[in-house]
Amino acid sequence: MDADAVLDIAGVGFGPANLALAIALDEMDSAGRAVTARFFEAQERFGWHRGMLIEGATMQVPFLKDLVTMRNPTSRFSFLSFLHTRGRIVDFANTKTFFPLRTEFHEYLAWAAEQFENRVSYRSEVIGIRSATGPGDVEAVDVSVRVGGRDEAPRTHRARNVVIAAGGRPRMPEGLPESERIWHSSRLLDGVQAIAGSKPSSFVVLGSGQSAAEAVDYLHCEFTDAQVHSVHSRYGYSVADDSSFTNSIFNPVAVDHHFAASESVRRSLHAYHANTNYSVVDEGLIRRLYQTSYLESVTGRRRLHVHKVSRLVEVTPVGERLRIVIEFLPDGSTTTVEADALVCATGYLRADPASLLGDLLPRCRRDGQGRLLLDRNRRVATDESVKCGIYVLGYGEHSHGLSETLLSLTAVRAGELAEVLTKELV
Structure with missing residues (x-):
């Protein structure tokens, strides 16, 4: 040097x-x-x-x-x-x-x-x-x-x-590393491109935020013969609060307010307004996904499956596919899905x-x-x-x-x- x-x-x-x-x-x-x-x-x-x-x-x-x-x-x-x-x-x-x-x-x-x-x-x-x-x-x-x-x-x-x-770096569920069939949502398009030629017939998406909802919507529209399973630990997607008064938390002066506040006030502000950014989805996208789910229930041609109040309990590679076990938390019952890929929309670590x-x-x-x-x-x-x-x-x-x-x-x-x-x- x-x-x-x-x-x-x-x-x-x-x-x-x-x-x-x-x-x-x-x-x-x-x-x-x-x-x-x-x-x-x-x-x-x-x-x-x-x-x-x-x-x-x-x-x-x-x-x-x-x-x-x-x-x-x-x-x-x-x-x-x-x-x-x-x-x-x-x-x-x-x-x-x-x-x-x-x-x-x-x-x-x-x-x-x-x-x-x-x-x-x-x-x-x-x-x-x-x-x-x-x-x-x-x-x-x-x-x-x-x-x-x-x-x-x-x-x-x-x-x-x-x-x-x-x-930030992609955050994966503990003990679940990325692979050719298991992707963080940040790799969605690259992962899809790599397996598209094999005509995938089933996907599982884990997460309840904007990236998860976008991944579900994209896979459902792009692979018109595939089953798409959306797995949530809550009842479903929550709406992002982007109302005008709430959005003032992103104004420059709000930084001064937050920096000058006590630690307890800072924690309160974060709790009050986390729904502006964390684990929330644009209302229009939620509405579109719900309408899709309802339409499929009417026609009987269901491809979008929403697993509410659920979690993944097992992910096992089987040949070129994955065997994924999903637990319904209220009663502990399980559903097994054979999937071509698992998308983890599980956020980022700063x-x-x-x-x-x-x-x-x-x-x-x-x-x-x-x-x-x-x-x-x-x-x-x-x-x-x-x-x-x-x-x-x-x-x-x-x-x-x-x-x-x-x-x-x-x-x-x-x-x-x-x-x-x-x-x-x-």
Whole structure:
């Protein structure tokens, strides 16, 4: 490593959070506040939930909550600017919706990411962050990056600040690893493509949230001769609360309210409003699935099977299929299904930045539950020996509120952090 080549900012991950930060920094560059930044992304190219880019599926947030508009409505990186470059702005206006197709929004994100190819290193997994100056004061950090395969020797990049936005990883049921026939919903489209040639006749989908409902709907429509089994631990899908007053919990000022609140108030807010995001489904999709189920009960040609108040108790590979035992919880009775694939729409685990921090971790402060303590600007609280900044995006839902892991405040969050970083580097 060239010891003189010190980055102002090293970014871990290049999803929407750090992409929005790159844009905010770029726009501040044009205002004469230039910083040197490089982002390290493990994927081979930009991608955001590619496995769930189902044809016809729409975003659950309005296009105004893109990478920039809530921060800078005149930005050339807005969704509307993207539509203009594609010659689709008039046609989009005629759709009379605030909620673009998910595939189109992904196209927008990729379009924005392409404009930062010179600041991103793809196929580059950050495996550790350590003090660059040993046991004394920490003026910079060394970011260890593995490029390509696991056999490659790590490379080191030195930086005055690091921004960790590693996102989440798929959460599978305990003891049930992924395989060619068992997929997390994040791999839905790839998994389907791999077995489509064998003409699958039966699927099981585990979960009660938006991804589960979309997977059920997609499989039922795509494989018109197949049986689709939806397994819930509750009676069925619950409606997402996206009403206007409730949505104010995703307003920028709500972050200030949440951060200033006591721990008991924070827990109450999360309990009150978890149904804006967790294990909930858009009402229109629930209605469509229910109508499908009812129609099939009338015609007697049932393909959609809803297993209420149930759980999986056994999943056994049998040749190229799976034998899945489903227990009805009220009386313990079981149903056995022979399936071609099992889709686990069981959510994500947020990456814990502590696992990357090496010898820096003992200098970091934690809260009463062992989580890294963040200040309002999402900087990890440390002892006075750490002079450089360690920032975390997408981790502080407990301290900054429900919007922390979502797109809603991506633009605002990036702008706040860019302001802080550029001021510190002046």
